[in-house]
Amino acid sequence: MVTVRFSRMDRGDKTFTLIVYILLTLLAVVVLYPLLFVLAASFSDPDLVLKGEVTIFPKGFTLKPYSMVFENEDIWRGYLNTIVYTVVGTLINVAMTILLAYPLSRPDMPLKKPITLMIIFTMYFDGGMIPSYLLVRQLGLYNSMWALIIPVAISTYNFVVARSFFESSIPKEMYESAMIDGSSDIRTLFQIVLPLSSAIIAVLTLFYAVEHWNSYFSALIYLQNEDLYPLQIILRNILLLGQTEQMGSNDVGMGEKIKMAEAIKYSAIVISSLPVLCIYPFVQKHFVKGVMIGAVKG
Amino acid sequence: MKKSLAKQIWSKRGLFLLMLLPIMWYIVFKYIPMYGVQLAFRRYNPSLGITKSPWVGLKYFKQFFNSYYFKDILWNTVSLSLYQLVVGFPLPIILALMINEVHSRKYQKFVQNVTYIPHFLSVVVVVSMLNLFCDPTYGIFNKFLGLFGVAAVDYMAKPGAFQTLYVFSNVWQNMGFNAIIYIAVLSSLDQDMYEAATIDGCSRFKQVLYISLPALVPTIMTLLVMRLGSIMNVGFEKVLLMQNPVNMSKSNIIATFVYTNGIQKGEFSYSTAIGLFNSLINFILLFTTNRLSKKLTGSGLW
Numbered sequence: 304m305v306t307v308r309f310s311r312m313d314r315g316d317k318t319f320t321l322i323v324y325i326l327l328t329l330l331a332v333v334v335l336y337p338l339l340f341v342l343a344a345s346f347s348d349p350d351l352v353l354k355g356e357v358t359i360f361p362k363g364f365t366l367k368p369y370s371m372v373f374e375n376e377d378i379w380r381g382y383l384n385t386i387v388y389t390v391v392g393t394l395i396n397v398a399m400t401i402l403l404a405y406p407l408s409r410p411d412m413p414l415k416k417p418i419t420l421m422i423i424f425t426m427y428f429d430g431g432m433i434p435s436y437l438l439v440r441q442l443g444l445y446n447s448m449w450a451l452i453i454p455v456a457i458s459t460y461n462f463v464v465a466r467s468f469f470e471s472s473i474p475k476e477m478y479e480s481a482m483i484d485g486s487s488d489i490r491t492l493f494q495i496v497l498p499l500s501s502a503i504i505a506v507l508t509l510f511y512a513v514e515h516w517n518s519y520f521s522a523l524i525y526l527q528n529e530d531l532y533p534l535q536i537i538l539r540n541i542l543l544l545g546q547t548e549q550m551g552s553n554d555v556g557m558g559e560k561i562k563m564a565e566a567i568k569y570s571a572i573v574i575s576s577l578p579v580l581c582i583y584p585f586v587q588k589h590f591v592k593g594v595m596i597g598a599v600k601g
Numbered sequence: 602m603k604k605s606l607a608k609q610i611w612s613k614r615g616l617f618l619l620m621l622l623p624i625m626w627y628i629v630f631k632y633i634p635m636y637g638v639q640l641a642f643r644r645y646n647p648s649l650g651i652t653k654s655p656w657v658g659l660k661y662f663k664q665f666f667n668s669y670y671f672k673d674i675l676w677n678t679v680s681l682s683l684y685q686l687v688v689g690f691p692l693p694i695i696l697a698l699m700i701n702e703v704h705s706r707k708y709q710k711f712v713q714n715v716t717y718i719p720h721f722l723s724v725v726v727v728v729s730m731l732n733l734f735c736d737p738t739y740g741i742f743n744k745f746l747g748l749f750g751v752a753a754v755d756y757m758a759k760p761g762a763f764q765t766l767y768v769f770s771n772v773w774q775n776m777g778f779n780a781i782i783y784i785a786v787l788s789s790l791d792q793d794m795y796e797a798a799t800i801d802g803c804s805r806f807k808q809v810l811y812i813s814l815p816a817l818v819p820t821i822m823t824l825l826v827m828r829l830g831s832i833m834n835v836g837f838e839k840v841l842l843m844q845n846p847v848n849m850s851k852s853n854i855i856a857t858f859v860y861t862n863g864i865q866k867g868e869f870s871y872s873t874a875i876g877l878f879n880s881l882i883n884f885i886l887l888f889t890t891n892r893l894s895k896k897l898t899g900s901g902l903w
Contacts, residue, residue: 315804324708330712331715338719405620429631429635430636431880489618517723524864538726542729568733572726572729575723580721
């Protein structure tokens with residue numbers, strides 16, 4: 304951008320710049336406010352939250368909603384399940400994506416075009432929900448954690464991102480010299496390509512991990528055993544279906560129960576989103592990078 | 602000298618070996634379900650399996666087209682998607698153009714980082730927040746609107762509010778993230794153009810219109826074609842979570858209908874037919890818009 308100092312701009316440009324800054328500030332407030340409100344409400348006295356007295360700072364500061372969420376066994380188990388699914392799932396995702404993207408990024412790969420086409424085609428047309436569902440049942444994955452991992456082992460979009468990365472960052476000459484040195488294509492991947500690919504591995508890990516952490520639909524259709532439920536399903540049950548009966552001690556009255564049921568909703572939101580939001584500042588530049596690599600036309 | 606294909610493949614057998622598992626995965630989890638789409642033309646009998654169940658032709662398609670809810674569901678799907686497109690598509694472009702006009706790097710980064718945050722929340726969390734915010738007694742939407750004298754309403758239970766809630770919460774969640782691509786294109790532009798324009802006395806606003814915006818056109822067209830090609834794929838997981846008996850008249854879309862009828866009620870063939878109808882419309886739209894885009898702007902998806 305040409306940096307003309309604000310004071311040296313003419314009237315029209317001054318107004319324009321001012322409007323841009325005001326709109327962006329307003330936007331930042333609108334985006335942030337709901338998040339800050341949830342955070343404030345989660346630390347507030349439920350009575351005051353229900354009366355609508357919390358606006359941006361906690362009122363009647365309390366940790367009670369949090370201690371109630373922590374007492375809930377379902378949430379703990381869901382949390383643990385989600386961590387397992389996310390770690391195992393992401394490992395498989397990243398491995399599978401690289402194993403596919405590396406060969407198809409090599410300039411000397413035979414049948415590169417038809418195979419890539421066959422893969423990209425699935426982005427635009429698929430069998431739909433029911434045939435996939437029946438397939439998962441037929442394969443015996445139903446009601447097991449693998450139903451949440453294997454059917455989503457590769458995301459075609461991420462494959463495109465990874466392939467573009469390899470194509471643009473590993474020069475052709477490198478493969479040629481590796482060949483002259485007698486390195487096999489498989490060894491080249493592990494000894495030459497992967498050490499140069501930490502950026503794409505980070506991007507893929509993040510894309511996939513967030514997806515696993517946040518996903519609920521596969522669990523909804525494939526899991527029956529409640530012990531296997533991931534966090535998002537537990538959250539859905541508590542937050543959206545209002546299943547909070549088992550919460551809190553039994554000696555409190557109905558009114559108190561309803562109040563606490565509402566109060567824990569805010570803290571449950573905070574607790575479930577915390578891991579993703581905490582790593583966010585450290586990883587956001589990778590996400591941005593990933594989107595940009597992907598933008599280099601598939 | 603050109604080697605025969607078989608020889609070429611043999612010389613690269615290591616590479617084929619590497620992608621053996623992923624390719625098998627694509628065949629099993631993408632192409633077998635595609636083959637399974639024939640279920641739409643057969644009356645499913647679990648003991649016979651997909652390929653041996655009796656052939657019934659277009660029966661299920663006719664049943665769907667003739668049902669009393671066909672029009673409603675189709676219209677709910679299309680209108681929600683168009684609403685999303687009209688509101689959700691231009692806003693990231695405008696945001697990117699505005700961020701590009703900010704001179705302070707720090708402020709630029711601040712706005713970007715803030716607007717990306719909601720993208721990482723799960724749909725369950727976003728819909729829960731909507732629920733809490735719409736509460737008539739203490740929800741912040743009602744409190745805010747109350748400032749202007751609007752009476753408190755539970756918007757989640759108002760069919761007329763469903764689409765707006767859906768679209769604007771999507772905008773809230775994804776506008777910043779969707780702007781990334783445009784911001785990247787703008788920041789790679791040759792700055793001399795702006796300089797020349799400034800010297801020629803071109804106002805900042807006109808620079809946006811005549812330099813920045815045209816530079817985004819190829820990206821805009823590519824993404825627009827992709828969006829139009831998936832117009833029937835509304836963010837169905839979110840719709841499903843937002844659905845309640847009161848807003849069904851607006852929130853029942855093709856994908857949720859496939860879910861409730863197929864997976865919950867077990868009408869596999871009928872639901873597959875409806876899903877296939879959905880995919881076909883998408884596919885046709887993708888091809889037509891890509892053609893159109895190529896003709897109009899010279900750029901498209903392929």
